[in-house]
Amino acid sequence: SGIWSAGGKGVIAQTTLIGDLTQTQTGQLLLDFDPTAHTADVISLSQGNRAVLQGAVTINPIAANPFTPGTSSTVLMTSSQPIDTSALALNVEQSAVTHYELSQAPADDGQTALLLTMTTNFLPACSASMQPNQIAAANYINAIQTAGGSPDLYGTVAHIASLETSTQLGEAYDLLTADLYVSTQAAPLYNSLRFSEALLSCKQYDGQQRFVDEGDCAWMNVTHASREERASRNRVGVDQDTTSVAAGVQRGISDHWHFGLGFSLDDVESHVAGIGSTLRRQHTTGDGVHVGAVLKGNFGAQTFSTSLVAVRTAYEGTRGSLRDAQLA
Numbered sequence: 001s002g003i004w005s006a007g008g009k010g011v012i013a014q015t016t017l018i019g020d021l022t023q024t025q026t027g028q029l030l031l032d033f034d035p036t037a038h039t040a041d042v043i044s045l046s047q048g049n050r051a052v053l054q055g056a057v058t059i060n061p062i063a064a065n066p067f068t069p070g071t072s073s074t075v076l077m078t079s080s081q082p083i084d085t086s087a088l089a090l091n092v093e094q095s096a097v098t099h100y101e102l103s104q105a106p107a108d109d110g111q112t113a114l115l116l117t118m119t120t121n122f123l124p125a126c127s128a129s130m131q132p133n134q135i136a137a138a139n140y141i142n143a144i145q146t147a148g149g150s151p152d153l154y155g156t157v158a159h160i161a162s163l164e165t166s167t168q169l170g171e172a173y174d175l176l177t178a179d180l181y182v183s184t185q186a187a188p189l190y191n192s193l194r195f196s197e198a199l200l201s202c203k204q205y206d207g208q209q210r211f212v213d214e215g216d217c218a219w220m221n222v223t224h225a226s227r228e229e230r231a232s233r234n235r236v237g238v239d240q241d242t243t244s245v246a247a248g249v250q251r252g253i254s255d256h257w258h259f260g261l262g263f264s265l266d267d268v269e270s271h272v273a274g275i276g277s278t279l280r281r282q283h284t285t286g287d288g289v290h291v292g293a294v295l296k297g298n299f300g301a302q303t304f305s306t307s308l309v310a311v312r313t314a315y316e317g318t319r320g321s322l323r324d325a326q327l328a
Helices: 132-146 151-161 166-174 180-200 321-326
Strands: 014-017 021-023 028-034 042-045 053-059 070-079 083-092 098-106 112-120 215-231 237-252 256-271 283-300 302-319
Touching: 014 302, 053 070, 053 215, 070 098, 083 098, 132 151, 132 166, 132 180, 180 215, 180 237, 180 256, 180 283, 256 302
Parallel strands: 014 042, 021 053, 028 053, 042 070, 053 083
Antiparallel strands: 070 112, 098 112, 215 237, 237 256, 256 283, 283 302
């Protein structure tokens, strides 16, 4: 009715018990378990004796879990008779990645074995609620761990494996996806479109064709643009803000043709967040420079233009901490 630890806590031992074993509802079987070597305390009942186990089996890991994907079983008890575990609870730290359960199976010597089965999978059974990029990250970690893992990643892998819910797991995988880089690739495209439109300045305010006429001018503008891609069940969302200062000059080179030059300085900030969450999974800040030239031909009510724009943007990206994902 108390606590029994074969060999003492922290020591892997094997004990043969002569007689029947009855553990009451207040009893606790404290068994040490080495998940690396797949060994544990083993209690062997002598021939003909029975075990009725109520209360709890508490598993005490004495080594770090290697988090190798797959299923393994470790013997905890053997008996020549079926073991009654109908009122037995398993007390061990479960997670969304690693799951433990008790089961019984025939042993090699014809006895019945009580087994602790450990299943590790970084893509949990509830993956139907996860986004494609989260699933890709989970599969990648499964592949790394199956190949033996990496010491540089062990802290990250161990923390992910400690998360209790699939929601926390998905939020942690959001930190590992490439969404940060996809959003930074899209920003220069939209910024270049705005700059190209700015090069079409120097509109005239009088004359018969004032809506399309071109003239000589110097121009400058300050703009702020926001772009939002809403999060969905298939991907995370992106919020992007750009502040630009642009300036340029334009001069006529003939009666019908004008040539212009311009530049733009951009300050870009974006962050990536999951659906229903304001926690910044990934965040970038960037500084961009645009330079461009434009050639315009004006023929009565018709204006033709072509422009060439070059852009360079440098980004600094940061990812949220795994601890933030766990607390979210």
